[in-house]
Amino acid sequence: MSEAPPSSGRYPSKSRVRRAAPVAVTLVQSVSRTMTIAGFPLSTWAFALRIWTAMMVALYAAFWLQLESASSAAVTVAILALQTRGQTYQKAAYRVLATIIGVVASIVIAALFAQSRSLFVIGFAGWLGLCVYAGGVLDGNRAYSAVLSGYTVALVAMTQIDSPQNIFSAGINRGAAIVVGIAALALISELFAAPNVHTGLSDKLIAAHRRVRAFALAILRGESVNPIQSASLLHEITALHPDITALFAESSGGGARAAAARSAAVALVAEVSAAGALASLPANTLPSLRTPLGEALADGFGKESRALQQLADVGYADPHDALFTRHALDLLIENRRAQDAIEDLQAGRRPPRRILTPIYRSRRAAVRNGLRAFLAVVISAILFSLGGWPFASQGVAWVGLTIAFSANTPNPRAFAAEAVSAMAIAALLAGVTEFLILDGVDQFPLLAIGMAPSVIAAALLLTNPNPKVATIAFLVLVFFAVILAPTNPQVYNPQSYLFSSFMAITSVVLLFVILRTVLPTSDALRRHWYLTSARAEMSDLLAGGRFRRLDDEALFRDADRIGQLAALQPVDDDERRDDLGQALEIFGRAAAVRRVRTTLAELSARAGGRLVGDAYSALLGCDPVSLRRAAADLANAGAQLDHDGQSAAHAASLDLIWVAFQIDTSPSGFGQHRWTTS
Amino acid sequence: MMHSFPELTIGGVLVAPFVIYAGTAIAIFAVLRPVLHLISFDRAFSNPPVAELSLYVLILALLIVLF
Numbered sequence: 124m125s126e127a128p129p130s131s132g133r134y135p136s137k138s139r140v141r142r143a144a145p146v147a148v149t150l151v152q153s154v155s156r157t158m159t160i161a162g163f164p165l166s167t168w169a170f171a172l173r174i175w176t177a178m179m180v181a182l183y184a185a186f187w188l189q190l191e192s193a194s195s196a197a198v199t200v201a202i203l204a205l206q207t208r209g210q211t212y213q214k215a216a217y218r219v220l221a222t223i224i225g226v227v228a229s230i231v232i233a234a235l236f237a238q239s240r241s242l243f244v245i246g247f248a249g250w251l252g253l254c255v256y257a258g259g260v261l262d263g264n265r266a267y268s269a270v271l272s273g274y275t276v277a278l279v280a281m282t283q284i285d286s287p288q289n290i291f292s293a294g295i296n297r298g299a300a301i302v303v304g305i306a307a308l309a310l311i312s313e314l315f316a317a318p319n320v321h322t323g324l325s326d327k328l329i330a331a332h333r334r335v336r337a338f339a340l341a342i343l344r345g346e347s348v349n350p351i352q353s354a355s356l357l358h359e360i361t362a363l364h365p366d367i368t369a370l371f372a373e374s375s376g377g378g379a380r381a382a383a384a385r386s387a388a389v390a391l392v393a394e395v396s397a398a399g400a401l402a403s404l405p406a407n408t409l410p411s412l413r414t415p416l417g418e419a420l421a422d423g424f425g426k427e428s429r430a431l432q433q434l435a436d437v438g439y440a441d442p443h444d445a446l447f448t449r450h451a452l453d454l455l456i457e458n459r460r461a462q463d464a465i466e467d468l469q470a471g472r473r474p475p476r477r478i479l480t481p482i483y484r485s486r487r488a489a490v491r492n493g494l495r496a497f498l499a500v501v502i503s504a505i506l507f508s509l510g511g512w513p514f515a516s517q518g519v520a521w522v523g524l525t526i527a528f529s530a531n532t533p534n535p536r537a538f539a540a541e542a543v544s545a546m547a548i549a550a551l552l553a554g555v556t557e558f559l560i561l562d563g564v565d566q567f568p569l570l571a572i573g574m575a576p577s578v579i580a581a582a583l584l585l586t587n588p589n590p591k592v593a594t595i596a597f598l599v600l601v602f603f604a605v606i607l608a609p610t611n612p613q614v615y616n617p618q619s620y621l622f623s624s625f626m627a628i629t630s631v632v633l634l635f636v637i638l639r640t641v642l643p644t645s646d647a648l649r650r651h652w653y654l655t656s657a658r659a660e661m662s663d664l665l666a667g668g669r670f671r672r673l674d675d676e677a678l679f680r681d682a683d684r685i686g687q688l689a690a691l692q693p694v695d696d697d698e699r700r701d702d703l704g705q706a707l708e709i710f711g712r713a714a715a716v717r718r719v720r721t722t723l724a725e726l727s728a729r730a731g732g733r734l735v736g737d738a739y740s741a742l743l744g745c746d747p748v749s750l751r752r753a754a755a756d757l758a759n760a761g762a763q764l765d766h767d768g769q770s771a772a773h774a775a776s777l778d779l780i781w782v783a784f785q786i787d788t789s790p791s792g793f794g795q796h797r798w799t800t801s
Numbered sequence: 802m803m804h805s806f807p808e809l810t811i812g813g814v815l816v817a818p819f820v821i822y823a824g825t826a827i828a829i830f831a832v833l834r835p836v837l838h839l840i841s842f843d844r845a846f847s848n849p850p851v852a853e854l855s856l857y858v859l860i861l862a863l864l865i866v867l868f
Contacts, residue, residue, distance in 0.1 A: 208850060313854045374849055375837035471843065 163583050166318070171582035173315050174204045178578060178604070179571045181307035186567065186611040188303065191296040194608040199304025201600045204582060208312050209320030209366075209373030210264070215305040216372060217268030222301055225275020226294030233280050233287040243284065244504040244519070247276050251523050252497030255530045259489025262482050263365025270527035273496070277523035284516045320373055321380050324366045325468050328387050331359050332461050335391050336420055339398040339454055343413045343420075348402040350703040351689070351696075353395060358686035360391045361679065364480055379473035386474040387464035389675045392682040394457040396714050399707065400450040400781075403788065408447045416451050420458055442780050449777050479676050483684040485652045488644060492530040495642045499526045502641070503633055514626045521630030522637075529638065532594075533690055536643070539635040541591060545598030546631045550624035552577045552599070553606040557613075557620060565612050577603050602627070646691040650702055653688045657681070657709045664716050667743060674717045681710050712785055716742070719778035726757070726771040734760055734772075738779055750783035807868065822868075826861040 158165045178200040185193035199218065205211045228250055236242040254273025258266040279294045280287070311317075335356055342348060367388060370381040460476070467474045503522040507515040525542055529535040560573040581603065584596035606624055672680070685706045719742065723735045737756060741749035754776040761772020806818035833856075843849035 310854070313850045316848060316850070319850075374843055374853065375834045376843050378835075379838060471838075 163586075167583055167586045169315065170206055170317075170586060171579045173311050173317060174200060174582040174600075175575055175578045176315075177304075177308040177311040178574070180311060181304040182570075182609055183567060184307060185300055185303050188299070189611075190300050190303065192293070192300050193611060194604060195297050195300035196304035196307070197604040197609065198601060199301045200308050201578075201604045203305065203308050204585060204597070204600060206318060206586065207320035207323060207369070207373075208317045209369040209371075209377065211308060211312055211317070212372040213369040214264040214267060215309065217264050218271060218301060219298075219305065221268040221271035222275055222294075222298050224272040226279055226291075226298060228272065229276045229280035229290050229294055232276060233283075233290050237287050240284065243280075245501065247281060247523070248497045248500035248504075250276055251500055251527060252493040255496040255527055256489045256493030258527070258531055259492045260484040260486060262484070263368055265368070266531045270531060274520075274524040274527045277520035281516050281520040281523065320366055320369050321377075321384075321468060321471075324363060324370070324384055325465060327363055327366070328384065328391070328461075328465050328468065331356070331363075331391055332387075332465065334359070335394050335398070335461075336458065339394065339401075339420060339458075340417050342398050342402045343417045345406045345413075348399065350700055350707050353399060353707055354685050354689035354703040356395050357392060357682040358689040360388055360395075361482070361683040361686040363388055364482055364683070367480060376471040380468050380471055382477060383464050383467035383472065383474045385480045386476050386478055387461050387468060388480055389478050389679050390457045390461035390464055392679050393675050394454060394461060395682070396678055396711065397450050397454040397457055399711055400714075401447065401454065403711065403785070404443055404447050404450075408443045412447070412451065416455075419455055442777075442784070445777055446781055446784065449774075449781075478673060481672060481676055481680045481683075483656075483680045483687070485649065485656065485687075487652050487656075488649060491642050491644055492535075495637070496523070496526045496530060498641050499523075499634070499637045502637060503630070506633070512622075512626070514622050517623065518626045518630045518633075521627055522634055525631055525634045526637070529634065534692070535638050537591070538594065539631070539638045541594045542598055542631045543628075543635050545595045546602055546628050548595070549599045549602030550606055550628060552603050554620060554624065556603075556607060557615065558617065561613070561615075563615055570609060570613070574607070574609075649691055650688060653684055654702065654705060654709075657684060657706060657713075661709050661713050661716075664713055664720075665743070665745060667739070674714070674721055677717055678710075678714055681713055685710055708789065712782075712789070715778070715782050715785055719775065719782055722771065722775040722778050726761075726768075726775045729768050729771050730760075730764055735775070738775065741779070742782065745786060747783040747786045750779050750786070754779035754783070822861055822864045825864055826857060829860050829864075830857050 160168055163171075178197045181196035181200050182193060185196040190196070203211050203214050203218070205214060232243065232246040232250060236246045251273040254269050258269035258273075261269055275297075279297055280290050283289045283293050338352065338356060363384070367381055367384040370384060371377045373380075464474050464476075466472075500519060500523050504519045507518045512518070525539075529538045529542070532538040556573050556577060561570060564570070564573075578600065581596045581600035585593055585600065587593045587596065606620075606627060685703070688706050689703060719738075723738055723742075727735045734757065738750075738753040741753040757772050757779065758776040761769050761776065764772060807821060808818060809816040809821050830853075837843070837853075837856075842852070846852040
């Protein structure tokens with residue numbers, strides 16, 4: 124690794140990753156990224172044209188197959204308009220699965236409550252609430268599939284509320300149209316070489332690794348740690364989780380790549396944790412070791428790290444020096460692991476380490492989202508039925524659909540505002556397309572040309588780095604296809620268009636109001652939940668609660684919680700810094716306690732439980748003096764053991780001292796009785 | 802001689818033969834994936850996705866012709 128120039132970031136050049144024709148691909152990619160037309164790079168134009176082509180192929184095939192809900196094929200393409208193949212295929216697979224579940228649920232709900240509309244609506248609301256809850260504990264396309272299972276009932280059963288005997292055929296038609304849409308998009312993505320998710324992901328991991336290394340080097344130079352910076356790093360790493368899960372669907376080597384990406388992400392989080400541990404030690408600890416350590420970090424895992432290993436084995440008289448060496452070694456090991464795993468990802472190799480990346484999701488937030496979805500459907504059904512408008516069932520279906528969508532967004536309120544804008548724009552575009560551009564034509568090529576400006580413009584803006592613009596563009600793309608609802612032959616009925624547009628806009632306005640009034644979840648409340656759950660888990664850990672995951676997996680889950688905390692909109696910077704500081708403190712302590720429990724378990728397996736009994740008791744009592752005494756006893760008792768036993772006893776002893784050190788330096792103490800008060 | 806296609810009936814609902822062929826081809830392809838990774842199938846082609854799509858179409862066509 125060290126022969127590569129520093130500017131290359133020590134990652135292998137593309138030529139080292141043995142792939143056929145990589146030079147041509149790289150050239151095409153670089154040209155398509157640098158050349159721009161009307162301010163958009165060629166790659167973005169290629170994406171927009173792919174989406175338009177796939178939508179038209181899907182519509183043509185659905186018309187040719189004489190499917191009743193042919194427009195669902197176009198809507199499917201719009202919903203699956205993601206830039207990489209892996210994400211598209213994963214979402215497509217979940218869409219098919221969720222549609223099957225949703226259609227079965229529609230039939231069951233309709234069969235159970237066929238005689239009573241009110242019970243039917245309550246049954247649908249309950250199902251949607253359940254699905255929204257399930258979506259709340261998942262992420263990425265999995266969460267999407269959960270909410271889709273819910274709102275499929277709205278689209279299949281709710282719109283057929285007056286003729287439940289048609290639910291089965293409506294479900295089959297919708298399923299067929301969705302499969303046609305997926306097939307069209309898959310074909311176009313394959314033929315027109317849509318980008319792979321793994322190339323983008325490896326670039327993101329490399330960038331994250333560089334930043335993590337820079338963060339660690341700054342700590343070694345003695346610079347103070349800003350909690351916002353640490354939390355942002357953790358957020359950057361854990362936010363890659365949806366991309367990592369999408370790798371599996373991409374190609375035959377997707378499973379190996381996903382394993383490599385998981386390993387890299389976990390190693391990066393562990394590297395941040397190790398750097399944080401070094402930062403909490405006094406700045407004047409082992410100044411002589413900091414420079415070679417920085418060099419080792421920058422140049423690879425060379426002889427400096429071997430020297431460090433020897434030092435760690437020998438030990439230091441000063442506990443701070445010993446702790447510094449232990450965490451420095453962790454830092455180098457995780458740095459190396461991350462680098463190897465990223466290389467494995469690029470080369471499509473399965474990494475030696477098999478590890479999972481569990482995510483944290485607040486169950487309280489998920490329950491609240493589910494309840495809100497339930498209430499929103501019930502309230503909207505009451506309001507729409509009181510209004511006595513035509514298309515009322517469509518309005519309820521719209522509210523169900525949009526509230527389900529909103530539950531998966533980081534900020535549902537902002538999403539509601541964006542949905543109102545998007546719906547108005549989509550209704551306008553659909554009207555202009557239908558009555559001004561097409562205006563009664565019935566040839567398919569003219570329909571394709573007529574839809575092109577709206578579809579291509581929305582797809583272009585979908586790639587905008589501004590998340591607000593991108594969300595509005597995505598919603599416009601989907602809503603445009605829904606409101607225009609191309610059929611064969613096209614029915615040019617202004618009254619029907621006006622009613623459905625009016626109902627759609629009214630529904631999103633209602634959603635906007637409901638999200639602000641019914642069980643609103645503020646960022647302050649979320650912050651409180653995240654911190655409370657972190658404290659509660661810490662208490663469990665101290666009380667000796669059993670944990671099912673590997674230490675690094677649990678660390679990733681904790682990092683995911685901090686990442687979500689970092690993504691919240693703060694009231695002010697100081698409050699944010701305080702919250703993140705607290706969360707990072709718990710993150711570090713939880714890592715320390717998990718680690719000491721693991722090393723004690725290893726020692727116990729080697730030398731018997733009698734040796735570690737005092738250590739467990741001291742840990743339970745959270746008393747630094749007892750912990751240090753137990754550590755000294757372990758170190759003395761370890762001298763009687765064989766070489767491996769001595770190493771295990773030394774490691775356990777150091778980890779106990781580390782916990783004692785953390786209790787000493789913690790402003791609020793460490794005991795569980797202090798954590799459950801807020 | 803006319804080639805007859807298998808028809809599947811689930812609870813009185815007739816499923817088109819093509820759906821069965823397409824589903825079976827997906828299942829076979831899913832089983833083949835680890836083997837493809839083992840033999841480094843994706844490194845043998847400049848555009849692995851198209852090669853994998855072609856393999857799927859090949860399996861589908863074989864199923865239609867043979868069964």
